[in-house]
Amino acid sequence: ETGVTQSPTHLIKTRGQQVTLRCSSQSGHNTVSWYQQALGQGPQFIFQYYREEENGRGNFPPRFSGLQFPNYSSELNVNALELDDSALYLCASSSTEVHSPLHFGNGTRLTVT
Amino acid sequence: LAKTTQPISMDSYEGQEVNITCSHNNIATNDYITWYQQFPSQGPRFIIQGYKTKVTNEVASLFIPADRKSSTLSLPRVSLSDTAVYYCLVGDVGSARQLTFGSGTQLTVLP
Numbered sequence: 187e188t189g190v191t192q193s194p195t196h197l198i199k200t201r202g203q204q205v206t207l208r209c210s211s212q213s214g215h216n217t218v219s220w221y222q223q224a225l226g227q228g229p230q231f232i233f234q235y236y237r238e239e240e241n242g243r244g245n246f247p248p249r250f251s252g253l254q255f256p257n258y259s260s261e262l263n264v265n266a267l268e269l270d271d272s273a274l275y276l277c278a279s280s281s282t283e284v285h286s287p288l289h290f291g292n293g294t295r296l297t298v299t
Numbered sequence: 300l301a302k303t304t305q306p307i308s309m310d311s312y313e314g315q316e317v318n319i320t321c322s323h324n325n326i327a328t329n330d331y332i333t334w335y336q337q338f339p340s341q342g343p344r345f346i347i348q349g350y351k352t353k354v355t356n357e358v359a360s361l362f363i364p365a366d367r368k369s370s371t372l373s374l375p376r377v378s379l380s381d382t383a384v385y386y387c388l389v390g391d392v393g394s395a396r397q398l399t400f401g402s403g404t405q406l407t408v409l410p
Binding site: 190219221226227228229230231274276278285287288289290291292293295 | 343345
């Protein structure tokens with residue numbers, strides 16, 4: 187069973203740039219969620235994708251957007267990067283079985299300078 | 300959204316049993332309680348999940364009283380490698396409701 191994989195593991199960007207983070211979900215999982223985790227804090231929900239459509243969103247501005255592909259992999263795009271976007275970005279996949287828990291990848295560490 | 304409250308930190312010694320309690324006073328009828336473990340620079344790892352009473356697996360037990368307004372994660376005979384942040388999570392992934400992580404409990408296991 188292949189777990190959730192994310193790429194890249196680390197990334198440094200400049201304020202105002204755009205970034206794309208990628209995630210491959212665990213085999214058999216068709217739902218993908220993205221979380222932002224600032225240093226010393228718990229993960230904060232960004233959005234969730236199911237059947238290639240966004241079906242839940244947290245309190246994040248529109249410059250945070252995503253995609254889910256037919257093979258259930260996903261991308262997180264962030265435009266107009268701000269210094270406060272520096273964080274660990276976590277992808278989590280789950281199945282549609284009732285109360286299926288989230289399975290997380292190890293994240294992408296984004297640093298905005 | 301059900302908010303959770305956990306102790307910020309706990310210390311224990313190797314071989315002891317550790318109990319971490321989480322309060323979730325406004326838990327909804329359909330909500331499950333899930334606990335995750337997180338090491339530095341890694342994603343959270345699923346530990347255990349339950350709805351009511353007691354759940355046990357190979358690594359932990361979860362105790363949930365009848366009113367479901369709190370839950371207790373029990374780690375038997377902890378080792379140094381159990382030093383991590385533990386998160387209590389209340390919600391229902393299947394409903395697409397956003398899941399809210401609190402700040403977690405930093406457990407430090409001492410030799």
